[in-house]
Amino acid sequence: MPTTPRPERSGAVRRSRPVARFALAAALLTGSLAVTTAPTYAVTGTPDSTNGYTYTAQVVVGDAMRGCSAVLVDRDWLLTAASCFAEAPAQSLAVPPGKPRLKTTATIGRTDLGTNQGAVRDIVELVPRTDRDLALARLSRPVTEVTPIPLAGAAPTAGEELRFAGYGRTTTDWAPVKLHTGALTVGAPSATSATYTGKDGAAACMGDAGGPVVRTVNGAHQLVALNSRSYQGSCFGIATTETRTGGVVTRVDDLASWVESKVVATSITDFNCDGAEDIAIGDPKATVGGKASAGVIRVVYGDGKGTAEITQDLDWVPGDAEADDWFGEVIDAVDHDEDGCTDLVVGVPAEDLGSAVDAGVVDVLHGARGGIGTGAATLHLEQGTGSGAVAAAASQSGDRMGHAVAAGRTSAGEPYLLIGVPGQNSGSLAKAGMVFYLRGKTNTSVTQNSPNVPGGDEAGDGFGTSVAADGSHLAVGAPAETVGGHAGAGSVWTFGHTVGADGIPTPLAGITQDSDALSGGSEAGDEFGATLAMADYTTAGPATATESVLAIGSPGEGLSVDNVNRAETGRVIAVRITATGTYSQLNSFWQGTNEDGVSGASEPGDHFGDQIAIVNTAPRAQSTAATMRIAVGVSGEDIGSAPDAGAVQTFSLLGAPGNSDLWIAPGSAGIPGSPGTDQYVGHNIHFTGTKLYVGMPYGPSSYGSLHALPMSNAIAGGTVAQVTTYQPGTGGLPPVGDRFGHSAR
Template sequence: MRAVRKARSTAAAVVAAALVATPLTLLVSPAQAVVGTAQADDSYAYTAQLTVGDYQHGCSGVLVDEYWLLTAASCFVDDPAASLTVPAGKPAQKTVATIGRTDLTSTSGAVRDVVELVPYPGRDVVLARLARPVLDVTPAKLGTTAPAAGDQLLAAGYGRSTDEVSPTKLHTGAFTVDAVNGSDVQVTGQDNASVCSGDAGGPVVLMPSSTPTPTPTATGPVIGGGPLPITDDRPPVVALNSRSYQVGCYAVDSPEGTPNSAVATRVDDLTSWIYQKIDAPRITDFNCDGIADIAIADPEATVNGFAKAGLVRVVYGGGKGTVELNQDLSTIAGSAEAGDEFGEAIAVFDHNEDGCSDLVVGTPYDDLPGGADAGFADIIYGSPSGLTNGQASLHLEQGSGSGALLGMASKAGDQMGATLAAGQTSSGEPYLLVGIPGKDVGAATDAGSVVYLRGSVSVAISQDSSGLDDTAETGDHFGSAIAASEAVIAIGAPGEDLPVTDALGKVTGTATDTGAVTVLSHDLNSGGIPTQLGFVSQDSKSFTSENETGDQFGASLSTATYYQYLALPNGVKTQLSNAVIAVGVPGEDTTVGSTSYADAGRVVLINDRLNAISLGESIDQSPADVSGGPEAGDRFGAQVTLADLPGDGINNLELAVGIPGEALGSVAQAGAVQIFNTQGNPGDADYWLQEGSVGVPGTPTASHKVGSSIYGTGNALYLGMPYGPNTHGSLYAVPWSNITGGTVAAVTTYAPGAGGLPAAGVRFGWAAR
């Protein structure tokens, strides 16, 4: 930096730790800029410029993951001298980051909102999550060895230069380590380099002359296990700019003899914490405080005297209370009416990209002028004060709004909102899919349709859509199940009728309600419809089963994306996106020996690699090494959920299968959940969950139908118990370690009448997100 010069600002405060009598100041600036030598290349393009508030001050940062920056906590507090304590969650002021634009007058790189802060206690360090990923800038390499006295460092930032308060180019400067004291690295600038106001949070890099010989480093998960060795020879980031005397910085009057010294904050000893936070599963967080919340549906609850009007209860994490959502709230469209079943389906995503989770609620049985059970859906926005904070929900109804919805008409039996799926694409763009399984398509009654919303994209998808292989037919119920991830979309049509063929390929009949699944990508085809990747049925090539009447292939769906990292001969890594789709086939008849078990059920895994669909494992209870054993009416696969547990690759992808019809001894329909790893043979690592096991309270009881409501995240398996033992229903959050790790930790129970939830309801736990 002639380089990173002085870090002082109108808001800057004196820090107690000083190198000499003259105090150092934190590098928070009312402008954005940097000190040092202007960069002519993109070697340090991972350096970010941050603007906090309405240009109130600026800082610097470093990209450490496509979604995350590492920067200074002092950027986000009012008085850094008093405290560096930053509340976790959404920044108090709007914060914008520019990454990969070493010349701020250019259009390279990316500009992103910062939507979440994760502070490291007691240190001038904070992780900042971006609303969307940065895909065209390589994140910095993080060092794991502390700098030592005499080491040569390079600091980068967008702070003030010698003669500019707001330089337009990234600056760097050379420094020598004087001493390392705990988390502080004391440095002195070389060739008049200084750290200046606005440089706080910028990267401090250990230069090659003092960098140990690079060793192979794990860069990410790989199919089949262990990390691929990929050498990264770049100088590592070991610290962040924190405070300085700001000698030679613009508009700073330094007393004679003031050293051009600075203090950086170490991050080399924080790599485990950094990657733990980066890799942590994304949580539902309606009030943006960094603590997990949960929404639990009870679509048959009575609201203001109306039976089955339906409601959703929200429990805020950290003991911050509960709230009830129903259609009688002024911020939610419509009004509570008997039989609406508000909450039949729910989904969570960040629709407006403000860092607060938004809740989508389907009300498929609401009567509209177009007819009974026409249905609709609503997006209820989160905020720092939680849901229903006065902002009206976004109402999604056929014949209203814009795009595809505006051109559609509500009709009796459409059941819009019966199914939902939401999330972010690989580029970070929010999307929502709303199922309308009772929609008539042309002359085909109840053929089914799905509305796909993503940014300016608003299209209706049916089996008659452009680029899809199938044809809309009466009773297909396309959209009865939907699952989606950042890579793929899967839509089930469990009512699909398909031909039955013999070994020679001759059609011998028709299997009614055998079912099919359409797999799509988020990329649009020439007709403006998500591009089809495959149309899958049990008659698909290499499938071990066949189309049979009543199988209901696609009655339930779940999908998850994982990544495979490959090393090329030149040492460059490439990342491949892969998806697994779990397809429930609860009506499948299973034969063991000479005995056939009607509706025993099955689950099929579909793999998508590089947009090439292939059929994977077929899982049921018939193998001798699989727990349970098939029985008539088990309906194994009535519900499925895939959960990507923390760790590398597909080996940590778990499949939970609901078996609500499972009889346990003489206890009919007690129900159970069976868990499988998606790699290897099903019997190699299958686990069993029922009432009274793995920390779940209770005793197997007739008609409790365990497995009728399941949802998996990287943290826990959520087991809904809408049919008992609690009179009103309940929900259990079961840690994965209880299931797969052999240790039993506390199971979190959500039940009406406890934890601030009113003692009322009918099917509490029907769905949870």
């Protein structure tokens, strides 16, 4: 193909007659992405009458100023042209990773834009390539109505005939209503692209950039390339003297492993939506404005983009910093408003409201391109205000709303919040406990008196002391529950996300240590359910997980070891929950004896299970012993002459504990220093898909610290890599604080 003139990028800005631009914008406001007049079709392609290209998407950037096409390659991801998002595509295809600069909407599976078939999603994250006109685009929610197209494994060859599809212009239409397709013949392939010539007069036009170029093998489509540039012969708005139908496509056949690595990765915390991982660290005992233990949260933005301090004295954070608020005691993170920026969920259970001491509140602090606090207004949740069950309740002393929070997304991608209120009274029953469940329009409360929930409210149960959730299930702990006459034996309840006619998530089971499926038995002071952690469990992949693994901690559990009772040594049980809600024991974790295969030995006061973190490092694949990990905090562990030094032990959730355990303490696994008295290591631990965070708020630093261990450091036999340490006075963090590292997300 001649190099002069250069083919134009088919995703260029749509700039033309004001009437056409107005028509497109007006149609967008009514939910249609094309003009409403009936289209005519010409040599640039024919309408797709077979519905065989439903994986094709129309992309509209900004206020309908730029339109492109794309292709669904995963339920959460599109492939499209980077030029669709570049500031000046004729000069550079450089696109920053993260949230698109302008609001961008994708319509997937709607081959006729005049219908309501398929799905409409926002594009909330871009992962661009630097070597070709290509970007992965993450959707705000999964698309389950349309089957993604697989990537081809073989390069296009000279002379090969392929078909392309797109929503771009035709000869006579500025914005056609129907997806159109055409055939092309490959010219000369290169490492990242290939030239082509349209067959029978077909050509890619403005708006076709990012559309699929497809090979058919045994009746099935494979994605070979994407539309990128074209001479646009006979396209609407192009001079009639231009008759060439050739152009350039971007190859994708060599990118299967790159695409796979991105689409199966666990989500990261990204408060400023730039594609780099951030971390929020709670210091609830910090002094703010002279108010002792008012509390502060410090944010460290990834890629060296600075730090931020969040307190209740900021204008955009509800309330005021007050002594003993302990702001930052409880935190979690999720993209609650589905805009591509992670939001920080903060439980402040020690917040006083008027005369109600320790009534508690929960705030959702929204992430934004400029960082937390620069975008949407904070969502403030306080009993007696707002809407739904939260508004119907009343704040009372000792409620401790937000004592535990779990934030995440259902398997359908919908954000949810599960909030524990363990001090809530039930009539005359003090501290029976309650939880709030918020998802979409659902704003409901659940107690042990709710329909079909096993048991009943009792004084002092503390239902909601602990909570956990994943895409399929919810769990609520009441470690103070009396079971079989044993005070403080503890219980756990499981639920499904589906909300029934009674307005609450579906109750599934009540679990105690007396349950037939579990080993052991309920005893006074076990505190079964004091800590909970949950992760998606996939039995056959790739698929959407419908099962869960729930880890239940009993830090007060007394065990007989070598015929000697070890009080409050602690134990953790891992439970598998099926799609129907049945459960069975997967594993029991405890330190055992000096002679068994598990590191350490059960000793009085170890409190094994004081905290638990679990992770599925490959949630889109079949779960294995290598991908399912658990970290257990042993905050009361004595090490040498240092009482209550604390430690962390990691295991495979699915393998034999003695074959996979790793002992982690200062001086090991890359954590600097040595064990010290009353350090209580293991009191704060948190897994991500790539790291284990270990908080050390009790020293040796007078401020506290947090250590980010690469996953290899947290696996038995793994390579010990460099640990990242966050500590006041370093890395841009001010040299102040008291309990830094108490919480982290």
